[in-house]
Amino acid sequence: MGSAGMAAFVAFVVGVTTILSLLLGDNPALFGGVPGSDELARRLALPGDVLLRLVAIVIAVSIVIGIANLLFAHIGRLARGKIYSAILLASFAFTIYWTITNKGDTSLLEAVQVPIESALAALLFVSLAYGGSRVMQKRADVWGLLFVAVALIVLLGSIPLEGLAPVKAWSDWLMAIPVSAGGRAILLGIALGSVVAGVRALLGQDRAYRG
Amino acid sequence: MTENAIALVSFVLTLMVFSYMLGDLPLIRVLYRSAVYIFVGMTAAFTLVVSYEGLILPYLQDIQNSGTSWTTLGNSADVIIFFTALLFGALLLLKPVRSLTWLTNSVYAVVIVVGASVAVVGALSGTLFPLLHTTVTIPEDLSADFGALVDRLIIFVGTMTALFYFHYQTRAKSGAGAGQSRLGRGFRHIGKVFIVTALAAIYASTILTSLTILSERVSFLFQFGAT
Numbered sequence: 001m002g003s004a005g006m007a008a009f010v011a012f013v014v015g016v017t018t019i020l021s022l023l024l025g026d027n028p029a030l031f032g033g034v035p036g037s038d039e040l041a042r043r044l045a046l047p048g049d050v051l052l053r054l055v056a057i058v059i060a061v062s063i064v065i066g067i068a069n070l071l072f073a074h075i076g077r078l079a080r081g082k083i084y085s086a087i088l089l090a091s092f093a094f095t096i097y098w099t100i101t102n103k104g105d106t107s108l109l110e111a112v113q114v115p116i117e118s119a120l121a122a123l124l125f126v127s128l129a130y131g132g133s134r135v136m137q138k139r140a141d142v143w144g145l146l147f148v149a150v151a152l153i154v155l156l157g158s159i160p161l162e163g164l165a166p167v168k169a170w171s172d173w174l175m176a177i178p179v180s181a182g183g184r185a186i187l188l189g190i191a192l193g194s195v196v197a198g199v200r201a202l203l204g205q206d207r208a209y210r211g
Numbered sequence: 212m213t214e215n216a217i218a219l220v221s222f223v224l225t226l227m228v229f230s231y232m233l234g235d236l237p238l239i240r241v242l243y244r245s246a247v248y249i250f251v252g253m254t255a256a257f258t259l260v261v262s263y264e265g266l267i268l269p270y271l272q273d274i275q276n277s278g279t280s281w282t283t284l285g286n287s288a289d290v291i292i293f294f295t296a297l298l299f300g301a302l303l304l305l306k307p308v309r310s311l312t313w314l315t316n317s318v319y320a321v322v323i324v325v326g327a328s329v330a331v332v333g334a335l336s337g338t339l340f341p342l343l344h345t346t347v348t349i350p351e352d353l354s355a356d357f358g359a360l361v362d363r364l365i366i367f368v369g370t371m372t373a374l375f376y377f378h379y380q381t382r383a384k385s386g387a388g389a390g391q392s393r394l395g396r397g398f399r400h401i402g403k404v405f406i407v408t409a410l411a412a413i414y415a416s417t418i419l420t421s422l423t424i425l426s427e428r429v430s431f432l433f434q435f436g437a438t
Contacts, residue, residue, distance in 0.1 A: 187338055
């Protein structure tokens with residue numbers, strides 16, 4: 001059995017065990033009034049519980065490895081004279097120092113992290129507004145018109161002015177009916193895609209762990 | 212850090228990020244990129260702290276307490292799970308060693324497949340079945356309200372035709388009955404109307420959110436400038 005075959009075999013065994021455990025475990029009602037169904041349901045939940053704990057710790061360790069990789073990459077870039085990497089490394093070191101010396105103090109988060117995040121989110125407005133104007137320049141067809149019209153109705157409907165009450169009613173109806181239908185279809189599409197991707201991984205068709 | 216110091220640092224960093232709007236000038240680029248690199252370094256540090264304090268440390272404390280257990284197997288099983296997970300983490304570092312690829316790939320397989328299994332079960336029981344159920348179920352009290360019935364019908368038709376729009380098929384060879392039927396194309400067009408409407412509403416909602424954040428930031432800049 002080659003490397004890919006071994007990984008696919010492990011994937012299949014672990015995947016089937018986890019899915020069965022999650023679906024059947026901790027649900028005695030599934031077994032009706034069979035004596036000992038509580039104990040059976042509890043036992044069936046055990047493999048899934050163990051695997052989820054295991055993977056949670058592996059993911060935590062992976063995050064640490066990923067951050068170490070980021071730091072090593074920027075140390076390498078710094079050695080090649082990239083000055084921005086020095087800013088990143090200094091910021092990282094200072095935050096770690098601050099967190100260790102000021103346990104429970106969130107002022108660094110409030111002073112640096114929150115303002116930068118908020119400002120970046122605010123910049124999104126400029127990008128979105130520019131993108132919206134480009135839609136009509138690049139795609140002046142019925143779909144582009146529909147997109148801009150719906151976006152304008154929703155935006156105008158959010159303005160609390162008496163004169164815009166009819167637009168607000170339109171906006172509310174749009175959000176409750178057509179947007180809800182489209183949103184449901186998108187969510188169902190995502191769920192179907194997740195199921196297909198999950199089953200592909202389970203059957204060893206996922207390239208991520210096949211080397 | 213005092214209130215004034217927090218406000219001053221916030222003010223400077225907000226201006227550094229907003230400098231992006233002034234264009235791609237050398238000095239401006241330095242300000243914006245510096246702010247972004249500070250952000251990435253700090254985010255990495257906070258992520259490290261949170262994953263250690265929120266995940267690894269509690270698990271480590273749990274296994275040291277013989278009175279607690281994650282599963283019904285008891286504390287000794289917890290110790291085995293914890294050290295197996297650490298071993299798996301260490302094995303991930305051996306990815307560059309070609310002769311041990313089968314081992315690292317097997318660890319990847321465990322992590323990916325457990326995640327995929329949780330996603331499958333979550334998608335089936337949390338999204339697929341409940342959404343399909345609410346879409347096709349007609350409440351009993353609708354018979355008296357014709358408008359509500361029409362609305363339910365629009366939601367049903369919209370969801371189904373939009374799902375049909377996601378259906379992809381390869382075009383058959385020319386001359387062999389290529390393409391979709393006229394009815395299929397009609398369903399796709401109706402579905403596209405609902406998808407475009409939903410995406411436009413999401414776009415408008417995102418614009419509103421970012422506009423709210425922008426106004427809060429600009430108001431903060433003016434308030435700080437005034438004091």
